[in-house]
Amino acid sequence: MMSSRTAKVTTPADDQILITREFDAPKHLVYQVWMTPESIKRWWSGGLGPVTVAEVVNTVTFTERGGRTTLTMLAQAKDQATRDLVLQSGMEEGMQQGWDLVEELTVSLAEAAA
Numbered sequence: 582m583m584s585s586r587t588a589k590v591t592t593p594a595d596d597q598i599l600i601t602r603e604f605d606a607p608k609h610l611v612y613q614v615w616m617t618p619e620s621i622k623r624w625w626s627g628g629l630g631p632v633t634v635a636e637v638v639n640t641v642t643f644t645e646r647g648g649r650t651t652l653t654m655l656a657q658a659k660d661q662a663t664r665d666l667v668l669q670s671g672m673e674e675g676m677q678q679g680w681d682l683v684e685e686l687t688v689s690l691a692e693a694a695a
Contacts, residue, residue, distance in 0.1 A: 588680055590673050595661040600654045602680055606687035608645035611652060614686040627678030636663050
């Protein structure tokens with residue numbers, strides 16, 4: 582079963598973007614796809630082209646419950662203007678597509694391990 586394939590994007594502060602999505606996979610597989618360089622190349626841009634430099638620090642949390650993993654990423658920008666630039670860049674569309682690829686990769690890892 583696949584997740585809802587939708588990450589929730591909010592702005593809890595003037596210089597922050599908070600993104601949350603649940604994946605139908607255990608935490609260790611989501612983490613593996615998130616951290617393995619070969620996997621990152623396959624999903625990071627969501628298939629929309631090269632990744633450009635953005636002045637944000639991302640803090641990522643993986644929480645597992647019942648074999649499903651909720652990934653939460655807080656993007657801390659240097660100021661509101663930078664945060665707004667990131668939001669206006671098409672970041673959300675690319676992120677949604679990229680995280681769909683994370684889902685696909687975790688499913689293939691789970692199938693290979695079974």
